[in-house]
Amino acid sequence: MEDYITIYVSPHAETANKAWINDVKPTVDVAEEKVEVFFKDNVLPSYNRAHPYLAKVYEQVRYVVMAIVAPIVKEGGEKAVGWGRGMWSEVVRPQVGRIGERLGGTNGNGYVLCCRSKSANCERYIH
Numbered sequence: 001m002e003d004y005i006t007i008y009v010s011p012h013a014e015t016a017n018k019a020w021i022n023d024v025k026p027t028v029d030v031a032e033e034k035v036e037v038f039f040k041d042n043v044l045p046s047y048n049r050a051h052p053y054l055a056k057v058y059e060q061v062r063y064v065v066m067a068i069v070a071p072i073v074k075e076g077g078e079k080a081v082g083w084g085r086g087m088w089s090e091v092v093r094p095q096v097g098r099i100g101e102r103l104g105g106t107n108g109n110g111y112v113l114c115c116r117s118k119s120a121n122c123e124r125y126i127h
Helices: 002-102
Strands: none
Touching: none
């Protein structure tokens, strides 16, 4: 394995290293200097000028969210939960009970019909 690395990989690694040192690194260094100058000359002063306004906008948006939006969402969520509970007790639970009866299980209340016929005298339930 070591012979393979020495024979086949080492020449390519040396070529890549020379290319990095001679071609790529000088370009990266120049680009790094340009980016640093651009940041110091343009981005940082713009941020410093905008910062007070950004802080003010942040506080206003926070107030709107906490004082207006959050209570509305909370109230709507509570109404939705209440609606869901009502929907469960009024519509879904009776249907689940009927499906369970048809499948031979419980009627939704934890009771099992004592017989499977639909005759009038078969109203007894076994717990």
